[in-house]
Amino acid sequence: MNRASLHFLLAALVAIALPLFMRSGTLASEVLIFAMAAAACNLLLGYTGLLSFGQGIFFGLGSYAAGLTLLHTSLPLALALVLSAITGAVVATGVGWLSIRRQGVYFVMLTLAFSQFFYFLAYTFKDITGGDNGLLNIPRPAIGPFSLGESWAYYAFVAVLFLLLFAALQRVASSTFGRTLLAVRDNEERARAIGFPVRNFKITAFAISGAVTGLAGALHALLIGVAPLSNIDYHMSESILIMTIIGGTGNLFASVLGAGFYVIVSDLLSSIWPRWLLLLGGLLIVVALFMQKGLWGLLERLVEALPMGRKSSINSSIESPIQPESEGRGI
Amino acid sequence: MSTQTPILAADKLSVRYGSFLALSDVTLSIKPNTIHSVIGPNGAGKTTLFHALTGRVRASSGRITLDGQDITHVSDDKRVPLGIARSFQVTSLFQNLNVRENLRLAAQGRNPLQALAPWRGVDPRDHALAVADEVMERLELTHVSDRAAGELSHGQQRRLEVGMAVAAKPRLILLDEPTSGMGIDDVEAMKALIRDLGRDHTVLFIEHNMGIVMNISDTVTVMRAGRVLVEGPPAVVRDDPEVRRAYLGNMITGDIA
Ligand SMILES: Nc1ncnc2c1ncn2[C@@H]1O[C@H](COP(=O)(O)OP(=O)(O)OP(=O)(O)O)[C@@H](O)[C@H]1O
Ligand SMILES: [Mg+2]
Numbered sequence: 001m002n003r004a005s006l007h008f009l010l011a012a013l014v015a016i017a018l019p020l021f022m023r024s025g026t027l028a029s030e031v032l033i034f035a036m037a038a039a040a041c042n043l044l045l046g047y048t049g050l051l052s053f054g055q056g057i058f059f060g061l062g063s064y065a066a067g068l069t070l071l072h073t074s075l076p077l078a079l080a081l082v083l084s085a086i087t088g089a090v091v092a093t094g095v096g097w098l099s100i101r102r103q104g105v106y107f108v109m110l111t112l113a114f115s116q117f118f119y120f121l122a123y124t125f126k127d128i129t130g131g132d133n134g135l136l137n138i139p140r141p142a143i144g145p146f147s148l149g150e151s152w153a154y155y156a157f158v159a160v161l162f163l164l165l166f167a168a169l170q171r172v173a174s175s176t177f178g179r180t181l182l183a184v185r186d187n188e189e190r191a192r193a194i195g196f197p198v199r200n201f202k203i204t205a206f207a208i209s210g211a212v213t214g215l216a217g218a219l220h221a222l223l224i225g226v227a228p229l230s231n232i233d234y235h236m237s238e239s240i241l242i243m244t245i246i247g248g249t250g251n252l253f254a255s256v257l258g259a260g261f262y263v264i265v266s267d268l269l270s271s272i273w274p275r276w277l278l279l280l281g282g283l284l285i286v287v288a289l290f291m292q293k294g295l296w297g298l299l300e301r302l303v304e305a306l307p308m309g310r311k312s313s314i315n316s317s318i319e320s321p322i323q324p325e326s327e328g329r330g331i
Numbered sequence: 332m333s334t335q336t337p338i339l340a341a342d343k344l345s346v347r348y349g350s351f352l353a354l355s356d357v358t359l360s361i362k363p364n365t366i367h368s369v370i371g372p373n374g375a376g377k378t379t380l381f382h383a384l385t386g387r388v389r390a391s392s393g394r395i396t397l398d399g400q401d402i403t404h405v406s407d408d409k410r411v412p413l414g415i416a417r418s419f420q421v422t423s424l425f426q427n428l429n430v431r432e433n434l435r436l437a438a439q440g441r442n443p444l445q446a447l448a449p450w451r452g453v454d455p456r457d458h459a460l461a462v463a464d465e466v467m468e469r470l471e472l473t474h475v476s477d478r479a480a481g482e483l484s485h486g487q488q489r490r491l492e493v494g495m496a497v498a499a500k501p502r503l504i505l506l507d508e509p510t511s512g513m514g515i516d517d518v519e520a521m522k523a524l525i526r527d528l529g530r531d532h533t534v535l536f537i538e539h540n541m542g543i544v545m546n547i548s549d550t551v552t553v554m555r556a557g558r559v560l561v562e563g564p565p566a567v568v569r570d571d572p573e574v575r576r577a578y579l580g581n582m583i584t585g586d587i588a
Contacts, residue, residue, distance in 0.1 A: 171449075171450060171452075172449040172450070174452060174453075175448070175449050175450060175451050175452055175453070176439065176445065176446040176448070176451050176452070176453055177446055177447060177448060177449040177451070178449070179432065179436070179446075179453065180436065180439070180446045182425075182427075182428065183425050183428060183432075183436050186425040186426060186427050186428060187423060187424065187425050187426070189423065190419075190423045190424065190425065190495075191425075191436070192407055192408045193385070193387065193407060193408075193411075193417065193419075193423070194411060194416070194436060194437045194440035194495060194499060195408050195409075195411030195412060195416075195439075195440025195441060195443045195499065196408055196436075196440055196443045196446070197408050197409075197443060197444075198408070200447060201446075201447065204447060204449065208449060
């Protein structure tokens with residue numbers, strides 16, 4: 001079995017296992033929704049080398065787009081989801097187009113600035129977005145003959161979409177396009193020198209990432225029946241980035257791990273200890289210092305430590321602190 | 332020969348880095364299917380000339396034409412599909428990608444928009460892969476095809492650097508000091524390769540090894556301080572008193588076959 005099929009199988013296992021181990025369908029849905037957002041973020045961070053603080057924009061706008069469509073029109077659910085994906089893609093194309101004019105720190109600052117800008121835009125246009133209160137009472141219509149009212153029914157719907165999108169993202173990652181992104185991350189100057197219009201590749205990566213993130217945002221709004229202001233907040237961008245980094249940027253399944261960990265641990269800890277974010281900060285420091293391959297890297301090491309695990313290969317026994325994402329190639 | 336349209340021509344080309352004039356009014360004409368070398372002391376502006384011809388740096392004045400067509404304002408990536416490819420003096424590879432993938436990308440760069448389709452996989456019968464395999468064979472890199480470029484020895488990296496230009500199957504290939512840092516055996520192999528490339532490409536190369544320059548070039552351009560000092564066939568250039576002075580008399584030692 002090749003790596004891509006293995007990772008898809010792992011993703012499917014997660015989707016099947018969540019209902020077995022979790023009591024709340026809402027929380028389980030949240031895991032998969034953020035897994036999509038983190039995987040989309042990974043396409044930019046892990047594959048293209050772009051640290052984007054703009055992911056919350058696409059997530060939040062996806063929420064609003066779906067909410068507004070379902071509240072004000074009689075369009076079916078599927079179309080509302082498509083519209084939010086398109087919104088995400090279009091805005092991401094614009095944000096990407098402007099931000100990639102600068103590199104490194106200045107690129108990051110531009111995405112951060114856009115993030116603030118869209119937050120205030122949403123806050124200011126209260127008539128449309130509901131401002132502080134959010135866009136309330138978003139209905140969750142049936143999809144064809146299937147009612148999605150019950151939380152596990154909705155979970156099933158989210159899980160199917162999650163697996164479809166995961167497979168699509170895998171396809172993107174392994175395409176000539178995805179492999180060119182890896183080259184851009186590795187050595188942008190050379191990629192241009194051998195003929196690739198690097199900016200077009202980065203913008204396309206942004207568009208795809210924005211579409212998936214927008215869709216995730218829509219699913220989130222449908223999940224809780226509200227498109228809250230917090231979905232477009234800068235903290236949303238931050239959370240999506242943290243999930244992606246904790247999971248590991250080497251492959252797409254790592255993002256599923258990161259999202260699962262983040263959502264479940266936040267849920268557990270926030271009920272026992274209100275200052276649990278401190279712990280998360282500590283964990284992030286540990287990841288940055290000692291385990292740049294994230295939870296996925298940890299998992300790999302555990303599998304290798306098992307007596308019947310794979311024989312440890314030279315590649316994985318040499319921990320290269322500068323190239324934590326060298327795993328990204330074969331997905 | 333002299334009436335032939337040059338494949339590449341520079342007309343009064345200048346490049347400024349800030350207020351420093353690194354290239355000043357360079358006029359150059361490369362005849363198709365020749366091997367043309369550029370020599371000159373360190374800092375003469377040879378690499379800067381390559382940067383300008385390939386579009387890496389913008390010309391501050393002057394004109395560049397490819398087959399008579401003005402390409403002065405064409406960006407560097409768009410010059411590759413037009414048939415210009417180069418190697419770098421300072422090795423610049425995709426360190427984390429394996430040798431085969433490095434070359435596949437370089438071959439794909441001739442048709443870059445094909446790679447913009449996110450659903451298009453890499454077919455095992457892909458043309459770019461076939462080119463990569465062929466170039467590995469030619470540069471004796473086949474045995475390291477699955478190693479990351481960053482893990483190769485220095486000599487292997489230098490060969491791959493040249494291979495990246497070859498994989499683009501350009502009409503005009505520019506090599507910036509292809510033998511720098513190579514061992515003696517590799518240097519001989521590289522000399523043979525450049526001569527071989529001259530059969531079906533136009534080659535423009537920068538080289539400090541006078542043995543190679545005088546041996547395989549059809550034309551030699553000597554640069555100094557951002558200007559062209561002398562240009563002509565190897566024998567003429569070697570005996571030019573100005574060139575001897577520029578090189579302080581003792582650097583041109585290579586014999587002519
Ligand atoms: N990016 C840059 N910014 C400022 N000055 C530069 C830059 N690149 C080159 N120069 C200057 O331009 C001049 C020509 O440099 P160039 O690299 O073209 O020389 P060269 O002939 O290739 O030399 P070498 O044989 O050492 O490779 C040098 O004086 C150098 O210091
Ligand atoms: Mg140089």
